[in-house]
Amino acid sequence: MLNRKYLALGGGVALLAGAVIVHACGPFFPLQLLDNRAGTLSGTPNNSFAYEVSRLVTPGDHLLAPEAVRVPAGQQPVDSAKAVLAGLSPEQIATLAAMAKAADGDAAYAMGSGVPEAQRLYAAADVDFGHALAGCASTAASDATPQSVCAARERLLNRAATRLNAILALPAATGAPRAVAAATELAAIAQARADDCTGGDACATLTAALPAAYARPRTLAANGAADPEGLAVASFGDEALTYLHNEKTGKQCDYRSFLNDTPCAAAIAPVNLKQAIGLYAQQAARGGNSGLQSLRFIAAWVLADKARVASLIDDPVAQRLLVSYALAREGDIVRDRPESAFEYYGGYDNSYGPTGYADAARGDKGIKSNPSLVSLVEAIRQRGIDHVAGADRLAALAYRVGRYDFASELVAREHSTLASWVSAKLALRRGDTAAAVEAYAQASKGFPVADSSVEPAGAQLIKGEQAVLTLSRGQYVEALGYLFDAASRQDSIGVNNDSVSDVAYGSDMAYIAERVLTTDELKRFVDSRVPASAVPPTPSSDAGVDAYYALHQTTADALRYLLARRLVRDGRIDEALPYFPADDDPRYGSFSWEGGHTIRKQLQLRKLARDYAAALDEAQHAWTRTNRARGWFAAATLAKQSGMELMGYEQGPDYHDIDGAFAGGSGRSGVVSARVDRASDPGAASAATVPDTPAARAEVELAGPFVTVDEKRRYAASESNPLTRFHYREIAADYIVKAADGLPPRSQAFAAVLCRGTDWMRNDDPARARGFYRRYIKEGAYVDFGGPFGTLCPEPDFQAAATFTYMQAWHNVKRDAGRNKKRVALIGLLLAAGVIGVGVWRYRRGRARRAEGSSK
Numbered sequence: 001m002l003n004r005k006y007l008a009l010g011g012g013v014a015l016l017a018g019a020v021i022v023h024a025c026g027p028f029f030p031l032q033l034l035d036n037r038a039g040t041l042s043g044t045p046n047n048s049f050a051y052e053v054s055r056l057v058t059p060g061d062h063l064l065a066p067e068a069v070r071v072p073a074g075q076q077p078v079d080s081a082k083a084v085l086a087g088l089s090p091e092q093i094a095t096l097a098a099m100a101k102a103a104d105g106d107a108a109y110a111m112g113s114g115v116p117e118a119q120r121l122y123a124a125a126d127v128d129f130g131h132a133l134a135g136c137a138s139t140a141a142s143d144a145t146p147q148s149v150c151a152a153r154e155r156l157l158n159r160a161a162t163r164l165n166a167i168l169a170l171p172a173a174t175g176a177p178r179a180v181a182a183a184t185e186l187a188a189i190a191q192a193r194a195d196d197c198t199g200g201d202a203c204a205t206l207t208a209a210l211p212a213a214y215a216r217p218r219t220l221a222a223n224g225a226a227d228p229e230g231l232a233v234a235s236f237g238d239e240a241l242t243y244l245h246n247e248k249t250g251k252q253c254d255y256r257s258f259l260n261d262t263p264c265a266a267a268i269a270p271v272n273l274k275q276a277i278g279l280y281a282q283q284a285a286r287g288g289n290s291g292l293q294s295l296r297f298i299a300a301w302v303l304a305d306k307a308r309v310a311s312l313i314d315d316p317v318a319q320r321l322l323v324s325y326a327l328a329r330e331g332d333i334v335r336d337r338p339e340s341a342f343e344y345y346g347g348y349d350n351s352y353g354p355t356g357y358a359d360a361a362r363g364d365k366g367i368k369s370n371p372s373l374v375s376l377v378e379a380i381r382q383r384g385i386d387h388v389a390g391a392d393r394l395a396a397l398a399y400r401v402g403r404y405d406f407a408s409e410l411v412a413r414e415h416s417t418l419a420s421w422v423s424a425k426l427a428l429r430r431g432d433t434a435a436a437v438e439a440y441a442q443a444s445k446g447f448p449v450a451d452s453s454v455e456p457a458g459a460q461l462i463k464g465e466q467a468v469l470t471l472s473r474g475q476y477v478e479a480l481g482y483l484f485d486a487a488s489r490q491d492s493i494g495v496n497n498d499s500v501s502d503v504a505y506g507s508d509m510a511y512i513a514e515r516v517l518t519t520d521e522l523k524r525f526v527d528s529r530v531p532a533s534a535v536p537p538t539p540s541s542d543a544g545v546d547a548y549y550a551l552h553q554t555t556a557d558a559l560r561y562l563l564a565r566r567l568v569r570d571g572r573i574d575e576a577l578p579y580f581p582a583d584d585d586p587r588y589g590s591f592s593w594e595g596g597h598t599i600r601k602q603l604q605l606r607k608l609a610r611d612y613a614a615a616l617d618e619a620q621h622a623w624t625r626t627n628r629a630r631g632w633f634a635a636a637t638l639a640k641q642s643g644m645e646l647m648g649y650e651q652g653p654d655y656h657d658i659d660g661a662f663a664g665g666s667g668r669s670g671v672v673s674a675r676v677d678r679a680s681d682p683g684a685a686s687a688a689t690v691p692d693t694p695a696a697r698a699e700v701e702l703a704g705p706f707v708t709v710d711e712k713r714r715y716a717a718s719e720s721n722p723l724t725r726f727h728y729r730e731i732a733a734d735y736i737v738k739a740a741d742g743l744p745p746r747s748q749a750f751a752a753v754l755c756r757g758t759d760w761m762r763n764d765d766p767a768r769a770r771g772f773y774r775r776y777i778k779e780g781a782y783v784d785f786g787g788p789f790g791t792l793c794p795e796p797d798f799q800a801a802a803t804f805t806y807m808q809a810w811h812n813v814k815r816d817a818g819r820n821k822k823r824v825a826l827i828g829l830l831l832a833a834g835v836i837g838v839g840v841w842r843y844r845r846g847r848a849r850r851a852e853g854s855s856k
Contacts, residue, residue: 029665030504031350033464034511037706039362040468041428043353044327044400045421051455052324052393053292056281056317061222066230068287083228087177088119099123104131105159118167118178122185125163129185132156133192150196157189164189172225180227183217184235191242207242214239236283237290243272243279255294258301265301270311273298277318299325303372309379316389322376323393327400331357332370341370354461354503361400361425369401377401385409392418392453399425417443418453421462433473440466444482448489456493460486464505472706476516476714477525483509484529487555506555507666510650510657513562515667515718516711519570526563526579530556535585553587558650564609565656568647573613580605605645612638612646619738626749626802629742633753633796636735640760643728653725663725668701668715694719729764733757736772739796746781749796754780758790 033040071077085093092115099115102108105128112120132153167175167182175182190206190213197203214235221232244253246267257265268276277298283291299321302308312318331352334340346356353359360369377398380388388394388410395410399422408426411419424439443450443462450459467482487505513522536552560579567576581588583604590601615638619631638646648654651667658665691697694716702712722730736757743750754776761769773789786792 029350030502030507031354032504032507032511032666033468034471034508034668036351036362036364037468037472037704039351039353039364040465041706042362042425044355044359044361045396045418045425045454045458046327046355047324047418047455047458049296049324049328050292052328053281053284053295053321054287055285055452056320056324057278057285059282059285061218063218063221063227063232063286065233065283065286065288066228067289078228080229083226084181086228088116092116092119096123100127102127104128105156105163109163116174116177118170118175118182121163121167122178122182125160125167125182125185128156128160128163129189132160153196154193157192161186161189176225179220179225180217180231181229183213183220184231184238187213187216187235187238191238194242210242211239214242230288233283233286233288234290236279236286237288237294240276240279240283240294243276244268245272247272255297258297261301261304274312274315274318277312277315277321281317281321295321296325296329300330303330303376306375306379309376313376313380313383314387319380319389320393323380323390323397326370326373326376327393327397328355329357330370330373331355332360332373332400333368334358335366336368341372359400360402373397374401377403377406381406385413392416392422395419395422404429414453416453417446417450417459417462421454421458424465428469433469436469437473440469447485456489460489460493460505461503463489464503464508467508468706471512471516471711472708474708474710476512476711477521480509480512480517480522480525481529483512484555484559491554504666506558507651507657509555509559510562511667513559514566514650515715518714519563519566519572522563522566523575526560530559532560533557535582535587538586557581557587561605562650562656564605565645565647565650568609568612573609573616577606577609580609583607603645608638608642608646612642619735624802625742626798629739629749629753629801630796630798632735632739632742633756633798636732636739636757639728639735640732643726643732647728647731649720649727653720653723653727660726724765726764729760733761733765733768736760740775743796743801745779747797747801748783748794749798749801751776751780751783751785752794752796755783755785755790755793756796759793762790 066078066080069078085096088096095112095115096119099108099111099120100123102111102124105124108127109120109124112123115123164182164186167178169175187210190210194203194206194210197206217227217235218232221227241252244257245251246253246264247269248267249264251264253262253264253268256262277295280291280294280298284295285291302312302318303322303326309322313322331341331343334343340358343358344356345352345358351364353362358367360367377394380394381398381403385391391410392414395407395414396418398404398407398410404426407422411423411426420439420443424436424443427433427435427439440462443454444459444466447459447463448456450456450462454462463482463486467479467486470482471479483505486503487509490503490505513525517525533552533554533556561581564576564579567573567579581603583602583606586602588603588605590603593599612635615631615634617631619628619635622628622631644654644656644660648656648660650656652664654660655662655665691700695712697719698712698716702715720727724730736753739753740750740757743753754772758769758772758776761772769790776789785794
């Protein structure tokens with residue numbers, strides 16, 4: 001909010017950070033609607049302040065502030081400085097730079113013979129205008145009298161104005177490149193003259209002419225004149241400043257006057273403040289961030305005092321401004337601390353709801369309605385409902401402060417998405433679930449595009465709340481559909497960081513998909529509604545390629561992948577294969593640190609699943625014990641090394657959604673997080689208080705209203721078994737046991753398998769690692785591994801294990817023969833004699849039978 005020549009309200013936008021207390025903490029986990037279902041369904045409907053302010057008025061032209069111009073993907077925003085000089089040669093640009101340093105406008109003009117006339121006139125006028133402003137500012141330090149200095153200033157202003165008017169008199173094709181800038185500077189000259197005036201009719205005339213002067217650049221830009229600097233939209237803010245001055249002293253107020261609640265702000269006449277608000281609203285409606293910030297400061301200042309509120313609410317724009325600010329950027333009172341109304345909890349404590357500010361409507365303990373907001377609602381109500389500007393917005397605020405009768409009266413007058421949203425809240429408060437369902441259906445009727453009463457982020461939130469209510473009615477598949485819609489929409493529109501916090505629709509969706517629906521219900525839903533997404537085009541450069549591919553992983557991809565892992569856990573690996581990402585999908589890779597560099601490798605998830613299925617098939621159906629042991633060991637290796645990718649839970653206990661980085665953050669994870677601490681780990685003492693059965697844990701995890709008994713039953717049935725963090729590692733350990741069971745105890749393979757199990761489990765489950773070691777000591781033969789057991793483990797020799805029993809027997813015979821040579825020789829002679837005797841006996845018996853046969 002800097003006027004081109006004067007300090008403007010809100011020029012220090014960064015100081016806004018000092019106006020609220022922001023709590024920050026990491027890691028950040030987005031708000032889950034299902035964490036506090038009653039709070040979610042009773043929370044106040046609202047839009048972001050930026051959204052509301054941009055709709056306080058309707059522009060009558062197509063003008064946009066530069067920051068509001070959408071830049072197509074892959075293109076850079078327009079550089080206004082370069083745009084001003086477009087079409088000029090390097091020599092002409094250098095000439096303009098030299099002209100700016102000239103002693104006066106005449107000298108500057110003389111230097112610019114090679115520059116287009118409009119640029120030449122403007123550069124010369126700008127030199128005189130700059131000197132004119134500096135002239136009066138230096139009166140106190142000058143040896144000349146104030147009169148002579150200001151007379152010189154007037155001459156400079158006149159000369160600048162003459163040249164600027166000359167630009168506007170040029171043919172359109174010639175003057176258009178600098179016409180808007182010339183009109184803007186003429187308005188600044190008119191403002192300077194009005195500021196210099198000391199009284200009388202002449203001053204009134206100068207002041208009355210200011211609105212037309214400020215409107216002129218807007219008219220020129222609206223008619224097609226170039227405005228790369230966005231001066232036309234900025235002129236709304238420049239004009240607004242003319243109304244922000246102390247009526248008694250004439251002192252100009254700025255943003256600090258409102259931020260610090262100074263006498264200057266207090267002395268602004270209400271009629272002037274309304275004019276300024278209207279102009280800033282025009283600026284904000286065209287995307288001007290300066291207008292938005294100005295209205296923030298003004299609204300916060302007004303709401304701090306009942307008298308200020310009363311002086312402004314008869315103006316429709318000012319009334320809507322105050323209601324919008326109250327809804328989006330002022331909280332309720334936490335634990336009787338008035339300052340908490342200005343504390344922003346977004347990203348720190350999600351219990352306060354999507355706005356990030358305390359919301360008494362959610363019903364949380366220790367939070368009371370903000371008296372300032374109560375006063376605002378009451379002041380507007382007393383004026384009469386026919387004088388309400390934006391009844392649906394005021395209805396939302398009335399609902400928040402507990403004026404449910406007034407809120408009901410207001411929504412009855414409106415037919416908008418926001419009014420239906422408020423009606424749903426009111427119906428739930430009355431206990432009329434059927435009416436709430438109908439109101440939510442009406443509110444979400446236009447999803448994903450609602451009417452202008454609700455911004456896109458709000459439309460998503462309506463869908464999410466509709467899912468919470470539907471889930472509480474036992475309609476699980478329908479609830480999943482609503483959350484899938486909201487999460488999918490979030491893929492395309494992103495997050496509104498002004499007022500509505502990041503809501504984890506995908507996390508709530510995953511909870512229902514993984515813990516409430518059966519596997520077959522989820523599979524039918526995915527088959528009917530969730531097709532695989534297309535692989536995005538290859539990026540043009542390698543820079544940021546990983547972030548590029550990560551951004552193109554959609555909600556649909558995540559849900560299909562969740563189903564694939566669930567099918568693997570159920571032993572239905574062949575069915576799971578089509579739901580895993582394709583092996584050549586570049587969006588799925590892993591990272592490792594090799595040779596001082598981060599190396600990205602393609603995951604090939606379907607191949608992993610096929611290999612896992614083959615290993616289990618061998619383990620369960622091979623003909624020999626050794627081959628079955630080899631299958632169990634291969635399955636164990638895959639489960640240990642790729643278990644997260646193959647079968648990890650999206651939420652507790654594995655947290656695939658955050659790559660297992662934290663034990664918590666999504667889903668219903670409090671009890672699970674406590675229970676995954678094993679008895680051998682620090683903190684295990686707390687695990688003793690954890691409920692012992694899935695049903696008991698479900699009761700604790702799903703406490704509170706809007707939860708059905710059947711949901712708890714389903715939640716218990718879908719619990720991880722074993723219930724440990726990274727549960728697939730325990731599965732890998734189970735497979736190690738099966739592999740060892742199928743191997744000769746004194747074989748190298750037996751020792752190597754147990755060594756590997758010890759290595760895997762010594763950090764995850766030290767007690768189990770010790771059990772593997774004790775079994776090796778008790779049953780196995782000594783094997784020199786080249787280091788402590790469980791650190792340097794060779795590959796198991798399954799081929800040797802297959803013949804181990806026979807080879808061991810042969811070695812025993814050879815060993816015994818070497819120790820008892822005489823006895824072996826005697827035994828050999830006896831055996832040989834016996835063999836010869838048997839042979840002689842059989843020979844003689846054969847001859848006798850033949851002789852007997854011939855005699856007959």
